[in-house]
Amino acid sequence: MSDVMTRPIPAPAVNIESKPFWDAAAEGRFLIKRCTACGKAHWYPRTICPLCGSDATVWEESPGEGEIYSFSILRRAPTGPYALAYVTLDEGPAVLTNIVDATPDEVRIGMRVKVRFQETEGEGPPAPVFAPTR
């Protein structure tokens, strides 16, 4: 039996465009951006919709549920193995993230996961990571 994976996460670079996301993260809320012109959600969040070019984008709270699109486990990291992954949210867009609270052997493409927030190093806001729904 191997241990569940954890990984220290550095403080994210927060800019004026992403600040609402990180402010919400500090409250444990996961936001995505949706465009009211084309109706589609996108990731990472931008002021201008990368799918249609409209600036009519709005923040939307998401339950942060989805499934693993792909992943790779870096085996010899100084703090132990960790999983980099894309998670396809139920709203549509794919999110780059870490999979936590899972052993290296159990992570699978298609696995259902849900967002949680992990404290980051230094003074930064917590960052979204995903864990299997059990």
Added chain:
Amino acid sequence: MTIKGKAYVMGAFEHPTRDAPDKTTAQLHAESAKGALADAGLTFADVDGYFCAGDAPGFGGLSMVDYMGLKNVRHLDSTETGGSSYILHVGHAAQAIAAGKCSVALITLAGRPRNGGNRPGASMKPGPGGLSDGAPEAGFEAIYGGSTHNTYGMCAMRHMHEYGTTSEQLAWIKVAASHHAQWNEHAFLKNVVTVEEVVNSRMISDPLHLLDCCVVTDGGGALVVTSPEVAKSLNRPKVRVLGAGEAPKGQMGGAGLDLTYSGAVWSGPRAFEEAGVTPADIKYASIYDSFTITVLMQLEDLGFCKKGEGGRFVADGNLISGVGKLPFNTDGGGLCNNHPTNRGGITKVIEAVRQLRGEAHPKVQVQNCDLAIAHGTGGSLGIRHGSATVILEREA
């Protein structure tokens, strides 16, 4: 050829802000782009050429292409000459348009020196209020420990999932490279390896093993490209450029993300069309091999086999010179020979030139090698990258 009368400036927009505490540099680029395109009566979807300089945040033009969701870019130029860059870009854009490389070129500049970002390439260091203004994707990507190994690993994992590609098939790519490298006196790794040795080497980042990864080497390279007149005056075999194609690929808002193909699906056909040849005509292929999966995906995307059949295509020595149907990377490639400063593009062209000149090592020289391809992917297949393809011919 001259650019005289070959191109028109049809959109122009000066952003009204003079103090932008409430916007990012990427946003100012995009808002300026929207303004100029609206002025011309065009949209982001019409843009097929993108030009930016050092003030564009992120990686070359790739971050801004992805931020703006430019889906149809077939010409990218991030030449940096300071404040004159954008005047130079007009000239470059006209050249590209005159050559048929793009038809709608977008040139952008933006920055926020009044708000802490006073250097080109917008600073990653937090400014006022603890806010940074670097690559727009940084906060959402850089914190997760993405390296080349695990981002390419995700591509391989998904390719295996969708198409049943195996580690043994990927290993054949390294095996073929090692067969070539044994004859290269300068190769970093000269030992011939087996499929078993590759799949039994230690796991670096699933499903990529140590021997699925390229070497890390110091070094360099250079190329000289001349006019036909100069070429004629020089006492060297003539390698003629027949065609070229380029294409960025990013996550494009995460909608319909597909890690099983690369920008080669666009850059390849553009190069083949310009050259007037097909993959079946190619005698030798230099294919960027940062990892074994890089080669497999690009061979599929360039049309050497169907999508999903790359595993079977590379197996059983099909890439070994004198053995298989498509000799590749006969210098040993990045997997065995050289990957100077972690950028393998130039060595791909250099070995293609050797093959076309008939100056490759006799043990790996392809007979009657008159047509070659050199193709590469820069950045990361799994995050965002730029694909580039050139087709070269030996002129009799």
